Amino acid sequence: MAFLWVPTAAFSASLLVVYPEAPEPYREAFAQMMEGLARTTQQPLRSKTLTAKTTPEAFRDWLMDAGPDETVVLLGYQALSLYGRDPPPVRRVIVGGVSVLPSQTPLPGISLTLDPMLYLHMLHTLLPNIRRVVVYCNAQEQPWIAQVEQAALAARIEVERVIVTDAFDVARQLRMTFQTLDPKTTALWFGRNTLTLNADLLYSYVLEQTWDRGIAAFSETVLLTKYGLLFALYPNYTEVGAEIGALVRQQTHPAGLQFSRASQFAFNRRTARHLGIALRDDVIRQAKPLFPEP
Numbered sequence: 604m605a606f607l608w609v610p611t612a613a614f615s616a617s618l619l620v621v622y623p624e625a626p627e628p629y630r631e632a633f634a635q636m637m638e639g640l641a642r643t644t645q646q647p648l649r650s651k652t653l654t655a656k657t658t659p660e661a662f663r664d665w666l667m668d669a670g671p672d673e674t675v676v677l678l679g680y681q682a683l684s685l686y687g688r689d690p691p692p693v694r695r696v697i698v699g700g701v702s703v704l705p706s707q708t709p710l711p712g713i714s715l716t717l718d719p720m721l722y723l724h725m726l727h728t729l730l731p732n733i734r735r736v737v738v739y740c741n742a743q744e745q746p747w748i749a750q751v752e753q754a755a756l757a758a759r760i761e762v763e764r765v766i767v768t769d770a771f772d773v774a775r776q777l778r779m780t781f782q783t784l785d786p787k788t789t790a791l792w793f794g795r796n797t798l799t800l801n802a803d804l805l806y807s808y809v810l811e812q813t814w815d816r817g818i819a820a821f822s823e824t825v826l827l828t829k830y831g832l833l834f835a836l837y838p839n840y841t842e843v844g845a846e847i848g849a850l851v852r853q854q855t856h857p858a859g860l861q862f863s864r865a866s867q868f869a870f871n872r873r874t875a876r877h878l879g880i881a882l883r884d885d886v887i888r889q890a891k892p893l894f895p896e897p
Contacts, residue, residue: 618646618851619669621662622678622700623653632840633678636700639844640676644851653681659688666691674851683708698860699847702795704746705860713846715838716747718862719754722821722836725868726790727758729833729880730819735761735789737780741796742768748794750862770801774808781812791820798827806830819878828869829894833878835869867891 620640622633641648651665662685669675675693677683678700686696687708698712705714726733736755740748748764755762765780767773780791791813798805810831813820820832828835842865870890872882887893 636844643848
């Protein structure tokens with residue numbers, strides 16, 4: 604890891620980071636967030652690792668041992684869950700590394716959920732004539748679609764929400780969508796836990812139908828872009844850490860989480876050509892990864 608770490612006993616730091624022990628690729632994601640955090644705060648990080656054996660009592664002791672001027676950064680769901688059981692009187696707590704909505708925790712921090720406006724901005728960059736988006740959303744994530752609708756209102760784009768409960772519901776709704784969608788004015792946006800409800804059933808169907816009908820479709824899943832959807836946005840974990848670090852440096856923090864704006868852009872140029880999109884150099888340079896790979 605590239606961030607500066609010092610043992611607890613060696614340095615009385617003003618920043619304590621609690622993060623989970625995790626397998627790859629999640630371990631690398633947390634390492635990148637801590638790198639961005641250290642870079643932005645320009646402070647050594649005093650860190651504690653949560654494992655399967657960490658007890659709520661041990662976690663609370665870590666936070667209670669924090670100095671009066673020390674900020675505590677909680678990364679990941681495990682840390683957030685433990686904190687919520689019995690919040691200790693720590694002066695400053697910031698949350699990161701969790702894909703929750705700003706309304707779902709009172710703690711300040713940066714969510715791994717990207718600002719919906721970023722997707723709409725990219726869609727407009729690629730296809731400025733699109734004025735309507737059909738958004739597929741899992742029934743458990745309806746608060747997210749409300750945030751999408753707010754962003755679309757600001758962008759003057761009409762949103763049709765399609766709430767799905769299981770893979771067969773997705774397939775049934777898609778059949779109706781494909782029959783009525785005008786690809787010249789309307790795009791498809793697949794939210795988290797929609798097509799993944801049954802990848803074997805849904806991926807090939809969506810990719811075939813969107814290609815044959817000339818429909819622009821996007822998501823937050825890089826793999827779907829590799830297979831043939833137009834683009835995906837996903838978190839740049841180092842820059843998410845930098846956003847958390849920017850909050851640490853502020854004297855006051857807003858209530859609740861903020862959407863992250865630290866996105867990376869996956870792009871399928873073969874699909875773009877098929878849709879008649881001019882491949883601008885600035886768009887190609889942004890794409891990481893770019894499919895098909897050179």
